[in-house]
Every structure is written in C-alpha cells, then in structure tokens.
Amino acid sequence: KKGNYDHFMQKEIHEQPHSLTTTMRGRLKHNSVLLGGLKEHMKTIRHSRRIVFIGCGTSYNAALAARPILEELSSIPVTMEIASDLLDRQGPIYREDTAVFVSQSGETADTLLALEYALENGALCVGITNTVGSTLARKTHCGIHINAGCEIGVASTKAYTSQIVVMVMMALAIGADRISTQARREDIINGLSDLPNQVSEVLKLDREMKDLAESLITLESLLVFGRGYNYATALEGALKVKEVALMHSEGMLAGEMKHGPLALVDETLPIIVIATRDSCFSKQQSVIQQLHARKGRLIVLCSKGDAQSVCPGRSCRIIEVPQVADCLQPVVNIIPLQLLAYHLTVLRGYNVDQPRNLAKSVTTQ
C-alpha cells in the first residue's frame, strides 16, 4: 500500500531509513558483524583466489559500489561481471573462486543462468537477495537476505541501498581476522549504525531536488560523473533517470572524461559531478575546473560545507549531503539522484512505477 505517498517509488525512496535499519537488525555487534548465512563458508571465502560479483542493472551497480571496500578489507582480487556478458563470453570461473550473485528479485534469468554456469565450474556460490525462497536463494550454497521489505516500483531504490550495506557488512566479516584493519572496521561499523539518521537527513533535499528537476524537464540529456566509491553512484543515478524519466542519461567514470566525453561539454548539457570528500576529492575538484573551462553546465554533489571548495566563486548548482564513512557515502549520495529521477518523471508526465517496456523482474533471456 502506498500510504500517504502518490507512488510506490516515492514511498520506497522515503522508506530507506527504515529499510536500512531492518537490513542491519541483529547483524551489527559492538565491533563486529554477524552474518549467519556465511559463517560455515567463511574459511573457503577467505581462501578463495578471487571474488567475482555477478548481477544485472541496479544489482550490478550495488556490487560495484561495494567493490573497493571488499578489496581493501579482504585483499582478495574482486572482479565484476554483468551476468549476460559473462554468459556471452563464457568467461573463466574457477573452483577457487567465490562467485557472489546479487539480485533483488532472485529470479532474473541472466543472473540465474550465470549461477548455473558458476555451479558447473565448481565455484562457491553466494546469493544476495531480497526475496526469501527465490530461485537464487535456493540454488546458491549460502547467502545473505537483504531484508529491505517488498519493493514494488520497477525502479529499484531501497533494495539498492540495502544491497550496498549488506556487501559492506560482508567485506567487514571477511576482513574480521585482521588486526591491522581493526580501527578502520570499527569506524565503518559506527558509520553503519548512524546511517539511517544520515539518510533521513538527506531525504530533506526532496524539495530542492524537485526544483532542480523543474529546471531540467525539457532537456534531452544528462551526464553524471563519478569515480572511486561513487563511480557506481554515477551509473545508478543515470540508470534511474533513463529508466523512469525516459531521458537520455549516462553515468561515466570521471577519469575517462578527457578520453572522449569532454567533447560533449557545452553551456546547455547538464552535468552532475559527484565530489563528496574521500581520497578522490582533489581529482574531482580538477574535473570541475576543466568542465568550467569549457563552460559546462554544472551541478555538483558535495559534502556539507564544501560548496566553496568545489566551486569557488562560480555558478554551479550545488547539492550538499552529509559526509559519512567513504565506503558508505554511495548510500547517501544516491538519494538525491533517486529523488531527482522521481520528480523528473512526475513532471514529464510519465508512469513512475511502471516505466514503458520494463518489468520488475526480467525472467526471460
């Protein structure tokens, strides 16, 4: 039921402080993380030669957001596979791999076929899903339920943020045997406990994002530049906009900007640059300078209080969000972009919950 909301997508965006709380319930201890579903297989996971994330669409993007922290805390190489592409290439999967399948529905055909393929190749298969009893949950060796609650809007929103949180918790659990990263892990655990509050805070940007959407209604295209932890945010923000607002939108790795996309920049094309504080911040500052030099129409998503540092004396549109631990920042940063996609869709008069040509769960290849 939609309650006081006009659409399921809107309800699910605003529900995120609650869905994130249920995702973490019973799993965060003082300075450790409990993931019962992985416990028996933890030794195998820690000894695997590689961890391969496999998924489609938003679920793939969630895994991409969690990749850096998993690499950092586990020191195991982590690779990414879009399920259909893995199948097209019949890419190598080994017995020594841990293959992590991410799917909100647990019924996506491409993901399930990739699962069969990984099982045949002898990998340990882990499932991350929102759907208890789904094919993914049944056919994997072990897994984690994200417990985000039923998601009805075709555009995935609350499942995305819960998937990231589950994969960050997975990274913490895999890395739990290392003394050297204990302080780092404790910081992240503290950040997780406070994350629902920070998400409530960022949801207050609703009105501001509606205003921004109003200024973009008639435009044909939107670019989103991110890097590091927030490369995934760029891809996911752009996917939301194209999927529901039916506006062309591309998420791009900011490091690739000068290798082609820069040619698109002019006074009319809106470009969102994600420049919240983390180890990539100064690189994003210089991306903003370069876009300015080409008279780009900039919208900068930055940490609270950083408007002057990202856009000194210039005419950027600024979206300020609370700063959280670097690996949790994608959870906060995607919220304004979800709100933007939602308002753009309503203002452009399209169907928010049932975008044309799309189904909630893609059960055919």
Ligand code: M6R
């Ligand atoms: O159920 P799944 O997570 O496996 O679905 C994968 C994609 O089809 C899905 O995330 C799709 O990209 C969403 N509609 C995006 O909002």
